[in-house]
Each structure stands twice: as structure tokens, then as C-alpha cells.
Amino acid sequence: xxxxxxxxxxxxxxxxxxxxxxxxxxxxxxxxxxxxxxxxxxxxxxx
Amino acid sequence: xxxxxxxxxxxxxxxxxxxxxxxxxxxxxxxxxxxxxxxxxxxxxxxxxxxxxxxxxxxxxxxxxxxxxxxxxxxxxxxxxxxxxxxxxxxxxxxxxxxxxxxxxxxxxxxxxxxxxxxxxxxxxxxxxxxxxxxxxxxxxxxxxxxxxxxxxxxxxxxxxxxxxxxxxxxxxxxxxxxxxxxxxxxxxxxxxxxxxxxxxxxxxxxxxxxxxxxxxxxxxxxxxxxxxxxxxxxxxxxxxxxxxxxxxxxxxxxxxxxxxxxxxxxxxxxxxxxxxxxxxxxxxxxxxxxxxxxxxxxxxxxxxxxxxxxxxxxxxxxxxxxxxxxxxxxxxxxxxxxxxxxxxxxxxxxxxxxxxxxxxxxxxxxxxxxxxxxxxxxxxx
Numbered sequence: 001x002x003x004x005x006x007x008x009x010x011x012x013x014x015x016x017x018x019x020x021x022x023x024x025x026x027x028x029x030x031x032x033x034x035x036x037x038x039x040x041x042x043x044x045x046x047x
Numbered sequence: 048x049x050x051x052x053x054x055x056x057x058x059x060x061x062x063x064x065x066x067x068x069x070x071x072x073x074x075x076x077x078x079x080x081x082x083x084x085x086x087x088x089x090x091x092x093x094x095x096x097x098x099x100x101x102x103x104x105x106x107x108x109x110x111x112x113x114x115x116x117x118x119x120x121x122x123x124x125x126x127x128x129x130x131x132x133x134x135x136x137x138x139x140x141x142x143x144x145x146x147x148x149x150x151x152x153x154x155x156x157x158x159x160x161x162x163x164x165x166x167x168x169x170x171x172x173x174x175x176x177x178x179x180x181x182x183x184x185x186x187x188x189x190x191x192x193x194x195x196x197x198x199x200x201x202x203x204x205x206x207x208x209x210x211x212x213x214x215x216x217x218x219x220x221x222x223x224x225x226x227x228x229x230x231x232x233x234x235x236x237x238x239x240x241x242x243x244x245x246x247x248x249x250x251x252x253x254x255x256x257x258x259x260x261x262x263x264x265x266x267x268x269x270x271x272x273x274x275x276x277x278x279x280x281x282x283x284x285x286x287x288x289x290x291x292x293x294x295x296x297x298x299x300x301x302x303x304x305x306x307x308x309x310x311x312x313x314x315x316x317x318x319x320x321x322x323x324x325x326x327x328x329x330x331x332x333x334x335x336x337x338x339x340x341x342x343x344x345x346x347x348x349x350x351x352x353x354x355x356x357x358x359x360x361x362x363x364x365x366x367x368x369x370x371x372x373x374x375x376x377x378x379x380x381x382x383x384x385x386x387x388x389x390x391x392x393x394x395x396x397x398x399x400x401x402x403x404x405x406x407x408x409x410x411x412x413x414x415x416x417x418x419x420x421x422x423x424x425x426x427x428x429x
Contacts, residue, residue, distance in 0.1 A: 043264065
């Protein structure tokens with residue numbers, strides 16, 4: 001597998017994630033609704 | 048990739064996980080990326096930052112050692128933790144990434160955490176554990192985004208590149224993702240070893256409720272990490288029980304850990320559990336875990352007793368003392384291997400791996416290690 005096949009996020013994807021950052025109350029209040037990438041990253045910071 | 052060889056190894060592994068008799072005892076070597084770099088002759092202080100050196104070094108150990116399957120280990124890329132100003136994982140002078148005693152949740156914040164764990168993690172815990180996330184907006188958001196990019200381009204990329212090795216050496220990599228038991232999740236980075244040790248005595252009810260509160264988050268993380276496949280196990284290292292009183296374990300650790308295992312198995316997942324320390328006093332609990340879905344690795348204990356209690360329930364591994372491979376003669380090593388397989392091999396459900404993860408090249412004597420594996424290849428046939 002080459003490096004190109006691995007999943008490095010695009011800036012567009014990262015910008016989408018920004019909309020669910022901590023300032024947005026929904027991110028914390030409704031954890032079931034935050035997107036998978038955001039959720040996965042947050043949890044990985046505690047493992 | 049030699050597909051036939053890969054399939055043979057995978058079949059051997061599947062048999063032992065379902066506690067059946069394989070054609071021969073499968074072997075897994077617990078070599079970490081740190082061991083691989085050290086073995087390849089690279090200094091950890093600099094090489095730990097270089098994914099190409101990590102992958103090159105892992106290739107070398109797969110070339111030099113004989114495997115059936117491999118339990119993937121995390122490469123804790125220093126640049127990822129540095130990007131966020133992590134207090135949680137810090138590179139030491141030796142180059143190893145150390146986990147200092149830090150905590151992100153105060154004792155009086157349990158009610159807040161129990162009411163909304165994810166919100167508390169975002170707003171309280173992470174800014175305390177990661178200095179860059181403690182900056183005022185928008186700098187905290189920029190750091191968060193940079194960290195996410197760094198995670199993806201280091202650790203994410205590493206797991207992608209492990210596929211190269213799996214294919215090149217026709218060796219199934221049998222784990223896909225890591226989570227902690229709820230109690231360990233609370234203990235490790237939220238309350239710390241010192242904090243949780245006090246909490247179990249002073250606020251046990253809150254500890255129990257906090258475990259319940261974070262269980263759904265851990266389940267979601269676990270289900271996301273691994274598809275329902277026997278060769279994509281969820282790795283769960285188990286930390287705290289040897290330090291707990293049995294009565295505290297029963298009330299505070301066991302209920303949510305058992306529930307977690309049951310839910311994951313109900314969802315088709317397989318589990319690779321690493322029982323750190325001595326779990327002998329908990330054997331009657333462990334045998335209640337889901338049957339024939341678990342690879343259970345033990346460091347200490349009487350193998351005969353474990354085989355008797357758990358041998359029909361789960362695949363057992365570990366027990367073989369790494370210290371013999373390091374310090375013993377070749378004869379000592381082989382005698383110990385014979386003693387262990389005489390106990391563990393009958394009826395199947397046994398995979399060979401030493402009792403400890405291997406971190407440095409001088410943790411083992413290579414000739415001894417390979418002599419043991421060679422012996423198993425010869426005498427471990429059914």
C-alpha cells in the first residue's frame with residue numbers, strides 16, 4: 001500500500017469538523033450526534 | 048503476499064480463538080515499534096519521530112522472527128503529542144514515550160461528568176491535559192484541528208502502512224483498535240492512579256456511576272474501531288484490578304467491564320484482552336465472559352489453574368516468562384516451553400506468546416527466542 005492510499009483528511013473535511021467544536025454546545029450535549037471522525041479523535045486523546 | 052500461507056496462519060488462529068484444536072500451536076511475538084527501532088539500531092530519541100524508520104524497523108523484525116499472527120501495537124508519534132502540548136504522553140530522555148501521573152477531572156466534578164461525560168471531556172478534561180487546547184478561542188480550535196491533522200498523518204498513516212508488512216510477510220494482523228474498560232478509562236487520564244485510589248474509598252458510588260456514564264462512549268469508540276471479524280479484534284489492556292480490593296473490583300470494575308464485553312460480542316466483535324498483573328483471585332469472574340470470542344493474555348499465575356478454569360471458555364496465551372529468554376540458557380528456555388505446552392496445548396485454545404510486551408532489544412536473547420519458536424514449530428504440532 002502506498003502513502004496515497006492512507007486516509008489523510010482534506011482541509012474541506014477539517015473545516016466541516018470545526019463546526020462541531022466545543023464552542024458549539026451541541027457537540028457536548030448530544031454526543032450521539034457528533035460525527036464519527038470528531039468523536040473518534042476526541043476519544044483517542046484519552047487512550 | 049503468499050495467500051496460502053496467510054490463510055493457513057489465519058485458520059490456525061481462528062481455531063484457537065474458538066477453543067478448537069489447530070494443526071499446530073500458533074505463535075505471536077509481542078514486539079513493539081520501540082523494540083523494532085532499537086533492534087534495527089536506531090536511537091529512539093530521534094527515530095520515534097520518523098514513520099519511515101518505524102516501518103523499516105518493523106519490516107526487519109518480521110524478516111528475523113517467525114510469526115503466525117501479530118497483535119498490532121500503537122506507535123505514539125511524538126509529533127502528534129507535541130502539536131497539542133500534551134501532558135499525557137511525553138518523550139523521555141531515553142526516547143520512550145512516558146505517561147506521567149496527570150489528571151483531567153477533579154474529584155468534585157464527578158456529578159458533572161456523570162450528567163454529561165462527553166461535554167465534560169471537551170470542556171474540562173482535554174484543555175487540562177493538552178496545553179494547546181487550553182488557549183482562548185480561536186487558538187484552541189486551530190490547535191484542535193492541527194492535532195487532528197497530525198493524528199491522521201502520523202498514527203492514522205502508521206496503521207495504514209502496517210498493511211504493507213502484513214502483506215509482505217503473509218502474517219494476519221489480528222487487532223483493529225484499542226479501548227479501555229470504563230474503570231480504567233476513568234482511572235488512566237481522568238483521575239490518575241492516585242486520584243482513583245482515593246475515590247474508590249471516598250466516593251465509590253460516583254465512581255460506579257461514572258463508569259456507567261462513559262460506557263456508551265467506549266462502546267461507540269470500540270464499534271467504530273473494529274469490524275465484526277475474528278481477525279479484527281478489539282484490543283483492551285486491563286490495568287487496575289490487581290491494585291483493587293476484590294470487593295471494590297466486584298462493585299466498581301467488573302459490572303461495566305462485563306457489560307462492555309457482552310455488548311461488543313453481541314455486536315459480532317472479538318476481543319483481545321491483556322490481563323496486566325496477577326488476576327488469579329478474579330478467575331471465577333473472568334470465566335463468566337462471553338465464550339469462544341476472546342484471546343486472553345496473562346502475565347502471572349499458575350497456568351494449570353488457568354487452563355482448568357478458563358480453558359474451555361477462551362483462548363489462553365502468555366505465562367511464558369520473558370526473563371528466561373533474556374537470562375536463561377537455551378536448555379532452560381526449551382524446558383520451560385515444554386512445561387508450558389504440556390499444560391496448555393491439550394484440547395487446543397492456546398496461542399504462544401511471552402508474558403510481557405517486548406520493548407527493548409536487550410529484553411531478549413535472540414538465539415534463545417528463536418530456539419523456543421523453533422521448538423514450538425517442531426513439538427507444537429497436534
